[in-house]
Amino acid sequence: SLSLQFAMPFFSGGTTSARTQQAVYLHRASRERLERTARETERQTRDAYLGVISDISRVQALKQALESSKTALKATEAGYDVGTRTTVDVLDARRSVFTAETVYLRSRYDYLINGLRLKQAAGTLTTDDIAQIDALLTTAAATPAPATN
Numbered sequence: 001s002l003s004l005q006f007a008m009p010f011f012s013g014g015t016t017s018a019r020t021q022q023a024v025y026l027h028r029a030s031r032e033r034l035e036r037t038a039r040e041t042e043r044q045t046r047d048a049y050l051g052v053i054s055d056i057s058r059v060q061a062l063k064q065a066l067e068s069s070k071t072a073l074k075a076t077e078a079g080y081d082v083g084t085r086t087t088v089d090v091l092d093a094r095r096s097v098f099t100a101e102t103v104y105l106r107s108r109y110d111y112l113i114n115g116l117r118l119k120q121a122a123g124t125l126t127t128d129d130i131a132q133i134d135a136l137l138t139t140a141a142a143t144p145a146p147a148t149n
Contacts, residue, residue, distance in 0.1 A: 048118035055111035
């Protein structure tokens with residue numbers, strides 16, 4: 001004689017169905033969070049890249065502007081020496097040099113920061129990158145500013 005007994009609850013109060021629905025909703029929410037994070041990372045990477053590209057041109061232009069203001073200062077000082085320029089002209093030219101230098105240095109700083117942001121967004125930022133920036137900034141801070149006549 002052979003007997004087989006099979007027990008299956010016909011009604012479990014909807015627990016199984018509710019757990020299945022909950023798992024489906026949790027999976028969907030996780031997928032949407034993942035997609036949102038991916039879009040945000042892509043946007044941050046694109047913004048950082050465009051910032052770096054923009055900063056390269058800006059740094060070059062501001063370096064040229066700084067050189068031009070230094071040349072203008074030399075010309076103004078030469079004019080002062082021969083009596084065609086006043087002390088106010090020389091002071092204005094020096095102020096222009098310091099302003100140009102400040103803007104140039106700020107643009108270099110922005111370039112460095114955007115470069116770090118790009119590496120961070122791309123997932124390639126390392127402690128060596130931070131150490132290189134630190135060494136660069138430490139060296140720049142230790143270098144005395146050139147004296148103007």
